[in-house]
Amino acid sequence: MILKTFFTFLTFLFLTCNIFAQDQTPQESDQQIMDFSLASFGEKGKKAWDLTGRSADIFSDVVKLKDVIGNLYGKEEDIKLTADKGDFNKAQGMIHLQDNVVITTSSGSKLTTDSLDWDRKNKLVTTKDMVNIERGNMVTTASGAHGEPDLKKISLEKDVTVNINPAAEEKSQDQEMNVKKKIVITCDGPLQIDYDKNIATFNNNVNVDTQDAIIQSDIMDVYFGKAGAGKDTSSSKKVNSDVGSTLGGSAMGSKIDKIVARGNVKITRGENVSYSDEAAYSALDKKIILSGKPKLIIYSGEDMNASFGN
16 A cells, blocks of 8 residues: 555656646747847838847747847937847837846937836836936936936936036046045935936935035935036136035036925034025025024034025
8 A cells, every 4th residue: 555655656746747847848939030120110201219139039929039229219319228138028019128238318328227128108118127327427326217218307216326527627637636526416215317307306315425515305406507508707717615616516418506405404514514404505606595494503613605594
């Protein structure tokens, strides 16, 4: 009886392993071709987008591509997406890009990440991986992102770090001085960037580290001037030594116009500290206005060049 039970168990184990092995067999594609190409045309026969791959395994629902290149042709800007491999869902029109994913735009923006979902119909790109975005003299890193493929409007989910380096005309041969001029902004996220409106909104545990000051708040709106606008051609180009002096650095091709910090605002400059519900910095007059129960603790006689609201 025991022997019969043992042989029955072996037979069951053999059949189970055999079925499992069959399930693990890679599914063969319906068709395999080289130099895959797919395109869509819009009004007046103008190409709207195209997708190519060095090779493609074509299944009933999905086309698996290698060495993927995608292009979107817009009225004002063209976008290029590349990746080592990708999946094109024929029914949904969704494209998943994997490994060494790069988005570049004709205006000079560049996003790199490990994976990306491209929704052509809704004109949306999303990722849960780490992203790195370069635009002008601003480099942004974060975990997770979603936004428009042209990167003009994008939301970065968490663990955000923005490095604003000195603009080309502000750089010196002294590397140490260039490091001091750099502005670093961090927040827990999300960060919403709208390049058309030239505004970036940082959320949760915002920290701005500049050459002269550290600014902390719950929320911060950073407004940028338009590229090429407002250049100072006067002889009085000396920057004041106030809290906002280093916040006039260039970003997105232009200088910061205004910063509005809201919620538990703390500004530290040396031993001097200020607290308020809100702080507004204006690059035009180089002043910071503190409002909402402002409190200033001064340990030195330096001119803070700050104004107090209600």
